[in-house]
Amino acid sequence: MPEERFASDWPFPQRLPLGTGWAGTCTALGHEGVRPSEEELKSGCNLGYAKTCPRLPPERHADAVRFALGEGRDGILRVLFSCEREYLPVDHGELLYDTASGSWVRSHDDPRVQRMAECYVQAQGARRLGVFVQLDCETARSG
Numbered sequence: 001m002p003e004e005r006f007a008s009d010w011p012f013p014q015r016l017p018l019g020t021g022w023a024g025t026c027t028a029l030g031h032e033g034v035r036p037s038e039e040e041l042k043s044g045c046n047l048g049y050a051k052t053c054p055r056l057p058p059e060r061h062a063d064a065v066r067f068a069l070g071e072g073r074d075g076i077l078r079v080l081f082s083c084e085r086e087y088l089p090v091d092h093g094e095l096l097y098d099t100a101s102g103s104w105v106r107s108h109d110d111p112r113v114q115r116m117a118e119c120y121v122q123a124q125g126a127r128r129l130g131v132f133v134q135l136d137c138e139t140a141r142s143g
Helices: 038-045 111-129
Strands: 002-005 022-024 064-073 076-085 088-098 103-106
Touching (some): 002 111, 064 111, 076 111
Antiparallel strands (some): 002 022, 088 103
């Protein structure tokens, strides 16, 4: 569960699934709240497909979640997502973010995916869209 930005020596951090590196807590069943080490964050958590992680549950919906910004119209930003399992899509959809009110018009049912979407939008907003994002991913602590 991403909570704060995590700077590392990635050559292109903007290519990471959430648009930059993040630190936070594990949400794997039986390991909730565990804080991954710096090496785990660099080699797995921030990349998806963390198959070497000892906490990775054998039964899981997805191995990775990918996001992309869709078109923004009338103050509503489309955030597209795709959940992957063994490099194939298993779920996809569209979330909607109201840039004027700083709230989600359509959010994801899974709080983990929703949290990732919030941090992705914040990272993309800071880099590409100006300061429109009112989300505070860096100080939130929702584990």
